[in-house]
Amino acid sequence: MADLRISGLHKYYGSMHAVKGIDLEIPSGEFTVLVGQSGCGKSTLLRTIAGLEEIDQGTVQISGQTVNDLAPKDRDIAMVFQNYALYPYMKIFDNIAFGLRARKVEKTEINKKVDHVSKMLSIDHLLDRYPRQLSGGQLQRVAIGRAIVREARIYLFDEPLSNLDAQLRDEMRGEIKRLHKELGKTMIYVTHDQIEAMTMADRIVLIRDGKIEQQGTPSDLYDRPKTKYVAGFLGSPSMNFITARVVTQGLGYGLILENTAAQLKMPENVSQRIGEYLGSNILIGIRPEHFSLNNESKPEDSGTTIEVSIDLVQPTGARTYVSFKIGQVTAVAELNPRDIRQNESNLTLNVDVNRCVLINKDTEFSI
Amino acid sequence: MNAKLKKNFKTGLRLAGAVVLTILFLFPIYWLFMISFKTADEIYAYPPVWWPESLQFSNYAVLFKDGDAATVGNSLIVAGTSTVFAMILGTTCAYSIVRFKTGGDHLANWIISQRMIPPIAIVFPVFILYVWFGLVDTYFGLILLYTAFNLPYVIWMMRGYILDIPISLEHAALVDGYTRWQVLWKVIFPMCRAGLFATAIFTFVFAWNDFIFALVLTRTEVATYTVQVTHYFGGQSNFWGKISAMSVLGTLPIFFIVAFMQKYLVRGISLGAVKG
Numbered sequence: 001m002a003d004l005r006i007s008g009l010h011k012y013y014g015s016m017h018a019v020k021g022i023d024l025e026i027p028s029g030e031f032t033v034l035v036g037q038s039g040c041g042k043s044t045l046l047r048t049i050a051g052l053e054e055i056d057q058g059t060v061q062i063s064g065q066t067v068n069d070l071a072p073k074d075r076d077i078a079m080v081f082q083n084y085a086l087y088p089y090m091k092i093f094d095n096i097a098f099g100l101r102a103r104k105v106e107k108t109e110i111n112k113k114v115d116h117v118s119k120m121l122s123i124d125h126l127l128d129r130y131p132r133q134l135s136g137g138q139l140q141r142v143a144i145g146r147a148i149v150r151e152a153r154i155y156l157f158d159e160p161l162s163n164l165d166a167q168l169r170d171e172m173r174g175e176i177k178r179l180h181k182e183l184g185k186t187m188i189y190v191t192h193d194q195i196e197a198m199t200m201a202d203r204i205v206l207i208r209d210g211k212i213e214q215q216g217t218p219s220d221l222y223d224r225p226k227t228k229y230v231a232g233f234l235g236s237p238s239m240n241f242i243t244a245r246v247v248t249q250g251l252g253y254g255l256i257l258e259n260t261a262a263q264l265k266m267p268e269n270v271s272q273r274i275g276e277y278l279g280s281n282i283l284i285g286i287r288p289e290h291f292s293l294n295n296e297s298k299p300e301d302s303g304t305t306i307e308v309s310i311d312l313v314q315p316t317g318a319r320t321y322v323s324f325k326i327g328q329v330t331a332v333a334e335l336n337p338r339d340i341r342q343n344e345s346n347l348t349l350n351v352d353v354n355r356c357v358l359i360n361k362d363t364e365f366s367i
Numbered sequence: 368m369n370a371k372l373k374k375n376f377k378t379g380l381r382l383a384g385a386v387v388l389t390i391l392f393l394f395p396i397y398w399l400f401m402i403s404f405k406t407a408d409e410i411y412a413y414p415p416v417w418w419p420e421s422l423q424f425s426n427y428a429v430l431f432k433d434g435d436a437a438t439v440g441n442s443l444i445v446a447g448t449s450t451v452f453a454m455i456l457g458t459t460c461a462y463s464i465v466r467f468k469t470g471g472d473h474l475a476n477w478i479i480s481q482r483m484i485p486p487i488a489i490v491f492p493v494f495i496l497y498v499w500f501g502l503v504d505t506y507f508g509l510i511l512l513y514t515a516f517n518l519p520y521v522i523w524m525m526r527g528y529i530l531d532i533p534i535s536l537e538h539a540a541l542v543d544g545y546t547r548w549q550v551l552w553k554v555i556f557p558m559c560r561a562g563l564f565a566t567a568i569f570t571f572v573f574a575w576n577d578f579i580f581a582l583v584l585t586r587t588e589v590a591t592y593t594v595q596v597t598h599y600f601g602g603q604s605n606f607w608g609k610i611s612a613m614s615v616l617g618t619l620p621i622f623f624i625v626a627f628m629q630k631y632l633v634r635g636i637s638l639g640a641v642k643g
Binding site: 047050051052071072073075077078079081082083085087088089098099102103146150156 | 533535536538539540541542543544545546549554557558560
């Protein structure tokens with residue numbers, strides 16, 4: 001059963017159309033990540049679910065009940081905010097207990113719950129302190145504690161990790177994921193960070209310009225993006241897009257990369273789809289990890305390799321990023337550092353043609 | 368050694384400057400207090416008497432015996448009540464302007480412009496109105512006017528303090544189960560407590576120190592101490608003893624309020640300039 005159902009949702013700020021007709025169903029117990037660039041309307045969407053923004057058109061239903069006109073307090077949701085939103089004049093204990101007190105929970109019960117949650121988040125030694133005495137990571141734990149102590153129906157997270165430094169972010173990502181597993185509650189998480197989306201989500205909803213661009217599991221969006229935008233948004237470094245002309249090759253079709261002599265032979269299942277583009281230009285999207293080094297040429301590699309001259313080598317330890325030009329376009333390949341010899345200036349790269357994405361140049365939809 | 372000497376000299380110079388300034392500022396207050404404790408002869412004596420031979424409380428005794436001291440009570444009632452009203456109304460108005468954009472973007476500017484009207488320009492129209500409504504020389508009349516006159520100041524100040532409160536604090540409380548009014552009480556008020564106190568003090572002082580409204584709109588029943596002081600200026604002679612004793616009575620409440628609330632006052636005024 002869907003815990004949350006949004007249909008035909010619109011939101012305006014004056015003449016600004018922030019949310020442009022969103023339909024979304026979120027099943028019970030799922031961890032859904034709303035991801036998109038800043039200003040795409042994802043936070044607005046979250047706030048309309050919470051009841052902090054009025055809905056101009058459409059409905060929001062929680063467990064089958066339409067909540068459009070329900071005050072935030074009556075929607076049985078809990079929320080974690082980007083800037084923690086802790087009350088500076090209250091001790092940590094009182095901050096966590098704040099929501100329980102609003103609901104007139106008994107004092108002994110409050111003590112029990114705060115104790116339980118603070119132990120779960122390892123903040124039980126901080127209960128007597130004030131927010132100003134805590135570090136950013138600790139503050140975010142408290143903010144999460146304040147939300148989960150409530151035992152709400154739906155938990156909302158509004159970019160909770162973007163104020164933390166990289167290392168803490170990695171740590172907290174795991175922590176939130178673990179909490180979701182333990183609690184089994186419906187969680188909706190807003191972020192602009194595609195890595196957070198990929199690592200945490202059961203389902204990603206990618207929002208662009210007030211509309212849903214694509215939704216599905218992380219691997220759905222990563223491996224089978226519906227549009228160029230989705231393909232480019234997920235993955236770091238992002239996908240390389242190269243213009244290519246469809247030509248016949250053998251019994252099937254191949255692609256000649258723009259401004260190069262390189263020709264890639266498309267496998268049979270792909271060939272079927274690009275026949276209609278014969279003679280015209282399309283985009284081929286290759287993820288950095290779909291390049292590999294061709295050390296000894298094997299016959300099965302024929303037609304799927306390209307020669308490149310190295311522009312820049314960026315080692316990160318585990319992987320090395322090599323940039324080069326394909327025609328006019330700068331592309332990046334992610335390679336095994338052991339494979340790259342020093343002072344090498346030219347490489348022959350295999351392209352995993354089975355996994356690359358082909359995109360209609362005009363509509364920007366994938367083919 | 369030379370550097371240390373130079374440093375000591377500089378510190379000494381600063382200290383001396385501070386002492387001179389303090390004396391300069393405190394002298395009128397000292398003089399006011401001294402006059403209130405002097406006999407009539409001592410007041411007019413030349414060369415002036417710096418310290419009366421014995422402290423005379425007769426000037427105060429007269430004020431209490433004749434009931435004149437009650438005007439300080441009137442001032443307290445009028446200034447205190449109007450401050451409470453102005454703070455409650457003004458803070459809720461400010462919250463509404465900030466959160467719900469009530470009145471558009473420029474209402475706050477228009478409101479503060481009302482505070483800049485010279486009192487003398489409105490006091491006579493108000494007087495005529497009050498005569499019609501029978502509000503002259505009543506507590507209600509003065510409280511109403513002071514509340515109205517201070518409201519723009521409160522709205523303007525509180526608007527600034529409320530603007531500084533991150534909206535997510537309110538959102539968190541709303542989601543956690545509180546109503547708007549509870550949010551105002553449990554989040555907004557505690558968050559701008561220093562600002563509330565500072566604004567309340569200034570509002571109180573405005574009403575406390577007002578002379579022109581009280582002069583025109585009161586007779587005998589609710590005359591404030593500022594009006595009462597003028598009664599001691601006569602055609603023939605001025606009762607300096609009474610004037611100064613009354614002035615001291617009028618100064619003391621403000622003195623205590625500022626002394627006790629200094630912490631909030633300073634923090635309230637500097638709020639926004641330095642966060643934290």
